[in-house]
Amino acid sequence: xxxxxxxxxxxxxxxxxxxxxxxxxxxxxxxxxxxxxxxxxxxxxxxxxxxxxxxxxxxxxxxxxxxxxxxxxxxxxxxxxxxxxxxxxxxxxxxxxxxxxxxxxxxxxxxxxxxxxxxxxxxxxxxxxxxxxxxxxxxxxxxxxxxxxxxxxxxxxxxxxxxxxxxxxxxxxxxxxxxxxxxxxxxxxxxxxxxxxxxxxxxxxxxxxxxxxxxxxxxxxxxxxxxxxxxxxxxxxxxxxxxxxxxxxxxxxxxxxxxxxxxxxxxxxxxxxxxxxxxxxxxxxxx
Amino acid sequence: xxxxxxxxxxxxxxxxxxxxxxxxxxxxxxxxxxxxxxxxxxxxxxxxxxxxxxxxxxxxxxxxxxxxxxxxxxxxxxxxxxxxxxxxxxxxxxxxxxxxxxxxxxxxxxxxxxxxxxxxxxxxxxxxxxxxxxxxxxxxxxxxxxxxxxxxxxxxxxxxxxxxxxxxxxxxxxxxxxxxxxxxxxxxxxxxxxxxxxxxxxxxxxxxxxxxxxxxxxxxxxxxxxxxxxxxxxxxxxxxxxxxxxxxxxxxxxxxxxxxxxxxxxxxxxxxxxxxxxxxxxxxxxxxxxxxxxxx
Numbered sequence: 354x355x356x357x358x359x360x361x362x363x364x365x366x367x368x369x370x371x372x373x374x375x376x377x378x379x380x381x382x383x384x385x386x387x388x389x390x391x392x393x394x395x396x397x398x399x400x401x402x403x404x405x406x407x408x409x410x411x412x413x414x415x416x417x418x419x420x421x422x423x424x425x426x427x428x429x430x431x432x433x434x435x436x437x438x439x440x441x442x443x444x445x446x447x448x449x450x451x452x453x454x455x456x457x458x459x460x461x462x463x464x465x466x467x468x469x470x471x472x473x474x475x476x477x478x479x480x481x482x483x484x485x486x487x488x489x490x491x492x493x494x495x496x497x498x499x500x501x502x503x504x505x506x507x508x509x510x511x512x513x514x515x516x517x518x519x520x521x522x523x524x525x526x527x528x529x530x531x532x533x534x535x536x537x538x539x540x541x542x543x544x545x546x547x548x549x550x551x552x553x554x555x556x557x558x559x560x561x562x563x564x565x566x567x568x569x570x571x572x573x574x575x576x577x578x579x580x581x582x583x584x585x586x587x588x589x590x591x592x593x594x595x596x597x598x599x600x601x602x603x604x605x606x607x608x609x610x611x612x613x614x615x616x617x618x619x620x621x622x623x624x625x626x627x628x629x630x631x632x633x634x635x636x637x638x639x640x
Numbered sequence: 641x642x643x644x645x646x647x648x649x650x651x652x653x654x655x656x657x658x659x660x661x662x663x664x665x666x667x668x669x670x671x672x673x674x675x676x677x678x679x680x681x682x683x684x685x686x687x688x689x690x691x692x693x694x695x696x697x698x699x700x701x702x703x704x705x706x707x708x709x710x711x712x713x714x715x716x717x718x719x720x721x722x723x724x725x726x727x728x729x730x731x732x733x734x735x736x737x738x739x740x741x742x743x744x745x746x747x748x749x750x751x752x753x754x755x756x757x758x759x760x761x762x763x764x765x766x767x768x769x770x771x772x773x774x775x776x777x778x779x780x781x782x783x784x785x786x787x788x789x790x791x792x793x794x795x796x797x798x799x800x801x802x803x804x805x806x807x808x809x810x811x812x813x814x815x816x817x818x819x820x821x822x823x824x825x826x827x828x829x830x831x832x833x834x835x836x837x838x839x840x841x842x843x844x845x846x847x848x849x850x851x852x853x854x855x856x857x858x859x860x861x862x863x864x865x866x867x868x869x870x871x872x873x874x875x876x877x878x879x880x881x882x883x884x885x886x887x888x889x890x891x892x893x894x895x896x897x898x899x900x901x902x903x904x905x906x907x908x909x910x911x912x913x914x915x916x917x918x919x920x921x922x923x924x925x926x927x928x929x930x931x932x933x934x935x936x
Contacts, residue, residue: 383816406786455673466667491907492687572762608771619756
């Protein structure tokens with residue numbers, strides 16, 4: 354077999370060109386829809402149908418319209434933005450409480466029924482949420498929560514908690530048992546062990562799981578669209594979906610609010626990416 | 641299963657230490673800690689599943705659904721969507737993982753950009769693609785016309801192009817996630833395996849075949865099955881792009897079930913439609929459960 358890693362210059366050049374080619378294809382493929390969104394958001398409202406490849410007559414008019422709620426479709430933009438934030442924060446908080454508590458029990462207290470609970474969580478994680486939309490809607494009707502944002506929050510809680518438990522539990526197994534034993538000798542109750550040892554040490558995973566729940570809630574469309582009926586309660590995805598009702602809707606405005614709606618998760622993601630890599634575990638036992 | 645005994649948690653530690661008591665001290669506390677999850681699971685997952693099975697036990701809905709020609713078209717579409725959507729996506733993810741495992745800042749930068757489709761919310765990005773693909777005024781057909789002076793295809797309003805567009809959007813959205821899963825698995829392969837293979841004179845393709853692939857085959861298979869399950873539940877790629885149209889010809893089971901239930905107010909038909917995925921869904925979930933538990 355010929356060793357291709359030997360210094361044969363023509364090969365290297367070909368590899369380089371190949372790499373550059375792949376890079377360009379990947380960047381265009383990944384960013385084209387985003388680019389199109391930004392182009393359309395900078396296009397004057399009446400030129401949405403022109404199919405421009407780059408912004409001809411770029412203007413910030415759309416951004417002004419969205420931020421001042423100057424269109425019928427956007428008349429409650431800020432309220433709906435607030436709804437999205439509220440639902441995401443509330444859902445993530447509940448997901449974290451439920452999943453931290455359950456994963457603590459499974460991985461640190463190790464009851465006989467622990468494996469059963471983690472098994473149940475895993476099954477719930479595998480079930481695609483869409484397949485439960487119809488009965489979930491009916492059940493929310495039974496609970497009298499239809500139209501209430503609580504129903505959307507609980508939906509995110511129901512579907513994000515199992516995954517959160519699974520991830521937390523996997524990471525919790527790496528915490529040294531000596532920590533719990535030392536705390537027990539000092540007379541700590543499980544509740545104190547949970548608050549004072551488990552939660553602080555799990556911080557990096559908590560950030561990852563919290564980000565997952567925030568994103569899930571921020572993105573949720575189907576359930577939000579089914580469960581919420583009053584415009585004042587809509588989250589941003591439901592409002593954006595309304596633009597599909599007719600092609601005459603002002604799509605440049607849709608894309609503009611889409612850009613604004615997209616910024617928080619994208620910014621958050623790139624910030625959290627760096628944070629997740631810094632583990633807090635190192636040195637907690639060796640001292 | 642855990643709820644009825646939860647009032648036991650208030651008992652003092654000493655009392656529970658007794659030999660022969662039903663639950664140990666730790667187990668009583670466990671019930672308290674598991675309670676919030678147990679409640680949300682029972683109220684919002686288990687009960688809806690039971691309710692769906694109850695609705696699905698209404699046999700009168702089956703003839704209604706099974707004789708609907710749109711339902712049969714939907715079954716075919718779902719099959720095509722899963723086979724091509726999952727198959728092409730996972731093979732591309734495997735191929736691209738060879739690019740993203742390479743060291744260097746350039747690759748890291750591109751991987752950060754490559755993840756954007758997965759990080760960005762579905763709604764605005766898929767709606768952006770919907771506008772781009774509009775055959776009359778979209779950017780893509782405009783580009784095709786400027787380059788070749790021909791009218792581009794009806795990406796969204798012709799059923800087979802519609803399915804093609806749907807599958808492409810699905811791949812666009814989920815390829816980054818699965819690529820990075822495979823990249824992570826590949827980065828976990830011990831370097832000395834490659835050193836040994838190189839010493840034995842293995843070419844890059846032989847290294848892939850005899851070192852890389854055997855090491856990641858498990859992750860690849862698990863990922864493919866998980867992706868198949870979740871793709872069955874992909875509602876947004878279809879609904880936001882074609883809405884199931886034209887004339888309901890591009891629905892999958894997920895969008896069709898929702899359509900029966902909420903457009904035609906026929907909840908039983910909706911549940912029956914969704915349940916026709918169970919013969920695929922249940923075996924996949926059972927196999928996955930076994931695999932995930934073995935890994936631990």
